[in-house]
Structure formats: C-alpha cells, structure tokens
Amino acid sequence: MVDLPISAAPAPELTPRERRRAFLDMWLVDHGFIRDVYWNLHRVSDNVWRAAQPAPQHLRRARDMGVATILNLRGRRDTCGAYQLEREACARLGLTLIDFPIRSRSPLDRETLLAAAGLFKTLDYPMLLHCKSGADRAGFMSTLYLFLHQGVPLREAMRVHLSLAYGHVKQAKTGVIDHFFETFLAQTDGKRESFVPWVGSAYDREALDKSFKEGWFAGLLVNKILRRE
Numbered sequence: 337m338v339d340l341p342i343s344a345a346p347a348p349e350l351t352p353r354e355r356r357r358a359f360l361d362m363w364l365v366d367h368g369f370i371r372d373v374y375w376n377l378h379r380v381s382d383n384v385w386r387a388a389q390p391a392p393q394h395l396r397r398a399r400d401m402g403v404a405t406i407l408n409l410r411g412r413r414d415t416c417g418a419y420q421l422e423r424e425a426c427a428r429l430g431l432t433l434i435d436f437p438i439r440s441r442s443p444l445d446r447e448t449l450l451a452a453a454g455l456f457k458t459l460d461y462p463m464l465l466h467c468k469s470g471a472d473r474a475g476f477m478s479t480l481y482l483f484l485h486q487g488v489p490l491r492e493a494m495r496v497h498l499s500l501a502y503g504h505v506k507q508a509k510t511g512v513i514d515h516f517f518e519t520f521l522a523q524t525d526g527k528r529e530s531f532v533p534w535v536g537s538a539y540d541r542e543a544l545d546k547s548f549k550e551g552w553f554a555g556l557l558v559n560k561i562l563r564r565e
Contacts, residue, residue, distance in 0.1 A: 411437025
C-alpha cells in the first residue's frame with residue numbers, strides 16, 4: 337500500500353550547514369552530478385513536462401517555464417538531501433509539491449493505480465512530474481496521463497514515453513511497466529473508459545508480476561550499473 341497523494345507541508349529553512357550536507361548527499365549519493373549535465377527534461381503536453389530529480393536550479397527553471405505543480409514520484413524521503421532541497425526550493429519558489437510514490441520494478445497495487453488514475457484531475461497545471469532518472473516512473477505516469485487525461489491511444493503514448501530515448505529499458509525489470517499496459521490491452525477493448533473498471537476487478541498484480549521475465553543482461557545494466565530505484 338502506498339500513501340495517497342498529499343501536498344508536502346511547508347519546509348523550514350535549512351541552515352547553511354544542513355544545506356551543504358544536503359547538496360553533497362544529492363550530488364554524490366543520489367547521482368546529482370549526472371543530472372547537472374543532463375536533466376532528462378521533455379515535454380509531455382502543452383501543460384506537462386517530465387524530468388529526472390530536480391535540483392534547486394532546475395526548479396527555478398521550471399518556475400520560469402510557468403510550472404505551478406511538482407509531482408514527485410519518488411515520495412517523501414526526509415533524510416534524502418535531494419528531497420530536502422526540493423522541498424525547501426518549492427516553498428521558496430511558490431511551487432506546489434505533491435509526493436506520490438510509485439514503483440518501477442514491480443506492478444503497482446490496485447489502490448495506487450486507482451489513485452493515479454484520478455490524480456490528474458486534482459492538480460494545478462502546468463505541472464512537472466519526476467522520478468530519480470526520468471526514465472521509468474516518469475514514463476509510466478506520462479503514458480497514463482496522455483491515455484486517461486488527454487485521450488491519446490495507449491499504444492501511441494507507450495511508443496513515445498516508454499522509450500530508450502528517455503533511458504527506459506523494457507527488457508529489464510522496469511519493463512514490467514510495459515507488461516502492465518500490454519496486459520490491459522490484451523484483456524480489454526483498450527479504451528480509457530475501461531481502465532478503472534479493469535483495475536478495480538480483473539487486475540491481478542501477483543499474476544502479472546509472475547508472468548514477466550527480465551533479460552539477465554538488461555537487469556545487470558539497470559540494477560547494478562545504472563542503479564535505478
């Protein structure tokens with residue numbers, strides 16, 4: 337079970353020492369040095385962008401782009417420097433921060449999927465959604481947004497946003513995201529009106545998880561080398 341989406345409470349100002357510690361943790365432990373070079377920022381629609389974990393300078397850029405809401409798919413992580421800085425920067429910049437943790441290596445539970453399906457109607461736009469690398473969870477939610485909220489055919493949304501171009505490797509365990517959508521298409525008429533009823537009744541998380549097999553080399557790449565969450 338995962339928490340329903342909630343706005344993060346206003347963050348207290350970090351002390352200079354806490355901020356330095358948070359920056360080091362973000363840059364070294366959370367691989368922020370990579371995101372300083374490539375943030376993996378891409379447009380999903382006129383009012384939605386996807387990206388990797390933002391640093392404060394990225395959030396300033398998002399604010400200047402007109403973004404009102406940050407959807408954090410990693411969830412609340414009070415001891416993580418990247419989250420501490422994100423929460424503080426959002427408060428300073430007047431951005432609404434929504435913490436909505438989801439997984440990328442195993443199918444989501446029914447409650448989380450239903451919450452995700454209804455989430456897009458509750459947000460203030462423009463919105464930027466992110467996970468750690470901007471590859472898998474960001475791809476899942478971008479696909480779901482286009483399919484359910486914009487009416488884009490699911491296969492078209494998958495083709496665009498579940499792609500190696502963003503770093504998504506469908507042959508690894510993260511390919512369970514593709515398998516989830518493929519299972520929905522195989523068991524229904526594929527229309528967006530069928531998604532919530534299917535999740536609420538026919539969806540079998542355990543069976544879907546067991547039926548997906550990752551490639552060993554892709555798993556080694558994603559889990560050990562890229563060290564995806």
